[in-house]
């Protein structure tokens with residue numbers, strides 16, 4: 001396989017919406033991925049916080065193969081068992097009573113916003129349509145999800161977006177209280193912001209959002225697409241806050257790389273929904289649901305979560321001990337870590353890539369580490385050593 005020919009092909013046939021490095025990857029195993037030249041890379045991106053169980057996990061592969069031989073897709077016109085068992089498990093191990101399946105994080109956000117609109121239209125009036133979201137938020141790229149995403153570079157080319165969205169400084173309790181009014185339909189917040197720079201909500205902030213939403217009859221949506229499902233060392237990020245949402249969006253790691261999203265909701269939200277209100281051809285198909293059930297059962301294992309907490313603490317300790325040059329702050333929880341630097345985060349990512357370590361950015365000045373949740377201390381030592389070298393250049 002000639003990587004140069006493939007990269008030239010990409011330049012010719014793909015819509016130019018991504019800036020990819022000139023490398024073609026062929027396969028992975030555990031924490032590592034390999035390129036066409038057989039070069040090995042330590043993967044601290046995990047498909048952007050997706051491959052929680054690492055690459056080419058044999059048990060995941062077995063579930064895929066077994067279900068693929070039985071039934072891959074039938075559509076939501078019919079019942080099949082895997083998505084029912086998956087919904088049963090998600091409900092049994094969360095605040096939620098019911099689940100809606102979709103195919104990505106963006107779709108989960110889109111559905112949650114629509115469900116909130118239906119709720120307030122049913123119980124209040126046609127004017128309670130506002131959404132409150134926060135600075136540094138990222139909720140996705142479709143028109144609805146983009147409307148509650150703050151970054152202007154993502155928004156401006158596609159304006160006008162959904163009207164009625166107010167952005168409030170993240171963690172600013174007074175500003176949030178003032179912005180959440182009788183006209184607010186829903187508040188959407190990431191308990192730990194991922195793409196926007198790895199910012200952690202304070203407990204008082206999420207508690208204040210819950211109180212204010214209850215006071216004005218607005219719904220509280222937690223977007224746990226990035227921080228949920230074990231990434232913080234707890235199954236749900238909200239568990240650390242003692243605050244429950246009305247709706248929660250989840251996606252990335254749920255099927256370890258197969259596309260799936262879900263909206264978890266309280267009964268009062270589900271009670272306003274009717275057949276035909278929302279839907280999807282592919283969502284919750286037997287293949288992806290069987291895989292997701294397998295992944296979910298492994299991610300929610302308390303021993304697995306304890307190891308994530310331990311690995312996260314070790315990563316944080318090693319990053320601090322490394323005395324990396326030009327670091328402003330190191331933030332994170334569990335294995336969602338952001339290193340804010342003075343310089344350009346993308347330059348560090350490229351320098352690390354050259355040295356065999358995959359990293360992501362989270363804004364212009366934050367280097368993000370979201371490794372597979374099965375990462376071990378030796379991998380963390382290796383990654384921090386490479387990062388140190390990359391930052392010294």
Ligand SMILES: Cc1ncc(COP(=O)(O)O)c(C=O)c1O
Nearest residue numbers: 104105106138139140194225226
């Ligand atoms: C918090 C959050 N919400 C939504 C999304 C969008 O998810 P997707 O890319 O699967 O559509 C992301 C993606 O990074 C995310 O981090």
